[in-house]
Amino acid sequence: MSLDVFSLLAIAAGAFFFLAGTVGLLRFPDALTRLHALTKADNLGLGLVVLGLLPRVDWPLGALKLIVIWLVVLLAGATVGQLIARVARQARPSP
Amino acid sequence: MTLAFDAILIATVLAVAGWTIAARETFAAVIGFVAYGLLLALVWVRLAAPDVALTEAAIGGGVTGVLLLGGAARLRGVVAAPDAWPAATLRLAAAALSATVAAALAAVVLLLPDPAPTLAPEALASLPATGLGNPVNGVLMAYRALDTLHEKVVLVLALIGVWSLAADRAWGGIPGQRRPTRRDDALVFLARLLPPVGIVIGVYLLWAGADEPGGAFQGGALLAAMWLLAMMAGLVTLPAVSSRWLRLALVAGPALFLAIGLAGFVIADAFLAYPEAWAKPLIIVIEIALVLSIAATLGLLVAGPPEQAPPR
Numbered sequence: 001m002s003l004d005v006f007s008l009l010a011i012a013a014g015a016f017f018f019l020a021g022t023v024g025l026l027r028f029p030d031a032l033t034r035l036h037a038l039t040k041a042d043n044l045g046l047g048l049v050v051l052g053l054l055p056r057v058d059w060p061l062g063a064l065k066l067i068v069i070w071l072v073v074l075l076a077g078a079t080v081g082q083l084i085a086r087v088a089r090q091a092r093p094s095p
Numbered sequence: 096m097t098l099a100f101d102a103i104l105i106a107t108v109l110a111v112a113g114w115t116i117a118a119r120e121t122f123a124a125v126i127g128f129v130a131y132g133l134l135l136a137l138v139w140v141r142l143a144a145p146d147v148a149l150t151e152a153a154i155g156g157g158v159t160g161v162l163l164l165g166g167a168a169r170l171r172g173v174v175a176a177p178d179a180w181p182a183a184t185l186r187l188a189a190a191a192l193s194a195t196v197a198a199a200l201a202a203v204v205l206l207l208p209d210p211a212p213t214l215a216p217e218a219l220a221s222l223p224a225t226g227l228g229n230p231v232n233g234v235l236m237a238y239r240a241l242d243t244l245h246e247k248v249v250l251v252l253a254l255i256g257v258w259s260l261a262a263d264r265a266w267g268g269i270p271g272q273r274r275p276t277r278r279d280d281a282l283v284f285l286a287r288l289l290p291p292v293g294i295v296i297g298v299y300l301l302w303a304g305a306d307e308p309g310g311a312f313q314g315g316a317l318l319a320a321m322w323l324l325a326m327m328a329g330l331v332t333l334p335a336v337s338s339r340w341l342r343l344a345l346v347a348g349p350a351l352f353l354a355i356g357l358a359g360f361v362i363a364d365a366f367l368a369y370p371e372a373w374a375k376p377l378i379i380v381i382e383i384a385l386v387l388s389i390a391a392t393l394g395l396l397v398a399g400p401p402e403q404a405p406p407r
Contacts, residue, residue: 072289072292075285075288075289076285078281079281079284079285082281083279083281083282086279086281
């Protein structure tokens with residue numbers, strides 16, 4: 001029961017961060033701030049969703065798989081964020 | 096609950112497909128296509144076809160996406176202006192043709208008797224003879240081995256087609272344009288960190304494919320992706336297309352498959368038949384050679400035709 005509540009809270013919090021990231025993507029004024037909203041919120045959102053799912057899968061293999069998925073997404077998100085930001089900064093007219 | 100999920104998934108797939116067709120910029124359309132491929136992989140998961148889902152994600156979303164991105168990058172300077180688009184009648188005709196094909200396919204699927212005719216029970220019943228545990232792999236490597244052999248040969252033919260676009264002076268040279276000398280630190284970091292993980296998972300997909308979802312194509316696509324990552328980061332230089340070991344790697348899979356298939360006349364009773372006691376080891380040996388050839392072929396397809404003069 002308490003584990004269910006924990007899962008629910010963590011996944012709901014994760015979904016909230018995804019929502020916040022999407023709102024940021026749509027509302028922020030330029031590429032760099034949009035990227036910031038997207039990568040930060042998604043990394044945290046996915047982390048919370050994984051945290052919420054951990055009590056519901058087999059320990060240790062299922063849980064480790066989920067954690068590895070989160071780590072790989074963190075790595076990919078951080079790298080792609082850097083790459084897009086670099087292109088965006090070069091394309092932007094200097095102030 | 097699952098019905099709501101399926102409905103949202105289907106609506107999203109259709110919306111992304113429509114957006115991909117409607118997108119005016121080549122680059123945007125390619126991004127739409129990649130997203131479409133990944134969503135389609137989710138659809139296959141919902142249809143309980145994880146083998147197809149893995150292939151769709153690796154090929155439809157991954158390799159084809161990179162191929163199209165490369166094409167879009169090359170076309171950047173020469174993209175036709177929007178007013179130079181094909182005439183409205185031509186576009187309407189294309190839309191009508193596509194809609195007819197889609198409607199016919201939908202009709203065929205919807206008109207199937209219930210339960211649909213299936214060979215699945217027979218496929219499962221004969222599976223122990225192959226020594227495999229994954230019926231999809233049984234179909235690919237035993238029941239319909241001829242199709243799989245053709246598929247791998249077609250892949251090599253496609254690469255020959257790409258190579259034949261090379262200019263005369265670059266023939267036999269190194270594929271792709273010369274990389275910029277300035278390295279991108281973030282990309283180099285990723286290309287150093289990810290391949291050890293990706294190579295292990297690629298080999299695992301090949302090995303697990305005998306009994307669980309996975310197989311040579313999925314594993315090969317993942318290995319190719321790791322090679323491409325190192326290639327794009329400038330960490331590895333490509334071999335010249337005239338290199339002998341490279342050509343050996345390209346044909347090793349199909350050639351071994353064909354050789355063992357021909358040996359089937361002697362050691363079993365037909366072309367591409369395996370003697371029952373040896374079925375699984377033979378299939379694994381073929382798949383190991385295939386995964387090497389698939390990875391090399393997919394990587395070189397993305398790298399493009401030779402553009403740098405061969406080393407003297």
